[in-house]
Amino acid sequence: MVKIAVCGAAGRMGGRIIAAIRESEGVELSGALERPGHPMVGQDAGYNAGLGAIGVLISDDLNATVQGCDVLIDFTAPKVSLKNLEVCALYKKSIVIGSTGFTPEERALAAELAREIPVIIAPNMSVGVNVCFKVLADVAKILGEDFDVEIVEAHHRLKKDSPSGTAVRMGEVVANALGRDYNQVANYHREGICGERTHDEIGMQTVRGGDIVGEHTVYFIGMGERIELTHRAHTRDMFSRGSVRAAKWVVTAKPGVWDMQDVLGLR
Numbered sequence: 001m002v003k004i005a006v007c008g009a010a011g012r013m014g015g016r017i018i019a020a021i022r023e024s025e026g027v028e029l030s031g032a033l034e035r036p037g038h039p040m041v042g043q044d045a046g047y048n049a050g051l052g053a054i055g056v057l058i059s060d061d062l063n064a065t066v067q068g069c070d071v072l073i074d075f076t077a078p079k080v081s082l083k084n085l086e087v088c089a090l091y092k093k094s095i096v097i098g099s100t101g102f103t104p105e106e107r108a109l110a111a112e113l114a115r116e117i118p119v120i121i122a123p124n125m126s127v128g129v130n131v132c133f134k135v136l137a138d139v140a141k142i143l144g145e146d147f148d149v150e151i152v153e154a155h156h157r158l159k160k161d162s163p164s165g166t167a168v169r170m171g172e173v174v175a176n177a178l179g180r181d182y183n184q185v186a187n188y189h190r191e192g193i194c195g196e197r198t199h200d201e202i203g204m205q206t207v208r209g210g211d212i213v214g215e216h217t218v219y220f221i222g223m224g225e226r227i228e229l230t231h232r233a234h235t236r237d238m239f240s241r242g243s244v245r246a247a248k249w250v251v252t253a254k255p256g257v258w259d260m261q262d263v264l265g266l267r
């Protein structure tokens with residue numbers, strides 16, 4: 001039985017992950033974490049999952065919760081995830097990180113902290129999006145230089161980071177396939193007389209509103225035709241089921257940073 005603790009247990013994803021753990025075989029919920037001062041600390045973790053009481057209380061004790069698990073699933077925010085990664089490395093535990101919005105410097109620090117433990121960092125845990133990542137590289141290579149690439153993503157009004165981690169990864173996949181440096185070609189902002197589109201740029205546009213779970217469209221726009229590759233998430237449950245699948249996979253993996261392409265055998 002793989003013992004999983006969930007960090008961000010009172011959050012939108014935390015509740016769905018606890019529900020996914022309860023319906024999965026071979027795993028059990030060993031702990032649930034929230035930030036010190038959160039009103040749900042001390043309450044049963046089952047309530048946010050719609051399960052009623054399940055006998056696991058939400059704690060704010062990071063060290064004790066990590067010591068009691070085999071793997072921590074963390075959907076919080078980049079700085080919190082880096083701290084969690086550091087504590088998992090201290091106790092030689094695995095970690096699955098779903099948080100998005102990491103800077104390049106934070107990603108490099110995560111890779112350094114992952115030298116001695118297996119870590120999964122994935123901006124999107126759904127099977128569908130990970131298949132899109134794979135297909136996107138092929139589409140970009142086949143279409144080549146004659147098609148302009150633009151990415152549009154839409155999420156709920158409470159999302160804190162922009163553009164989404166998934167949109168950034170889609171941009172990175174396309175840029176790599178076309179031999180471009182994503183950080184050089186990503187264009188996040190057009191306003192006023194900003195000039196014609198440059199050949200290499202990848203435009204990134206963000207929509208925020210209401211309860212949109214997550215939508216991503218990559219446009220390949222040519223002269224006289226275009227391809228639009230869209231993924232729409234209907235619920236958060238495939239992210240949470242993916243994170244549990246990742247947790248089962250990572251406990252037997254070698255140290256280093258992995259992602260869902262590894263878990264799903266898509267690499």
Ligand SMILES: NC(=O)c1ccc[n+]([C@@H]2O[C@H](COP(=O)([O-])OP(=O)(O)OC[C@H]3O[C@@H](n4cnc5c(N)ncnc54)[C@H](O)[C@@H]3O)[C@@H](O)[C@H]2O)c1
Pocket residue numbers: 007008009010011012013014033034035036038075076077078080097098099100101122123124125126161239
């Ligand atoms: N990888 C994926 O598939 C995927 C899917 C959905 C969301 N996300 C990402 O997951 C993250 C969380 O999303 P959400 O919608 O659940 O957000 P949320 O705000 O609903 O939940 C985050 C939770 O983390 C808690 N938290 C903050 N600091 C903490 C700390 N120090 N210790 C413990 N808990 C702490 C918050 O109190 C909150 O309950 C975001 O970065 C989001 O982009 C990723």
Ligand SMILES: O=C(O)C1=N[C@H](C(=O)O)CCC1
Pocket residue numbers: 100123124155159160163164165166167213214
């Ligand atoms: O709700 C969110 O926040 C989501 N974030 C991820 C991202 O930034 O790509 C995945 C989709 C949902």
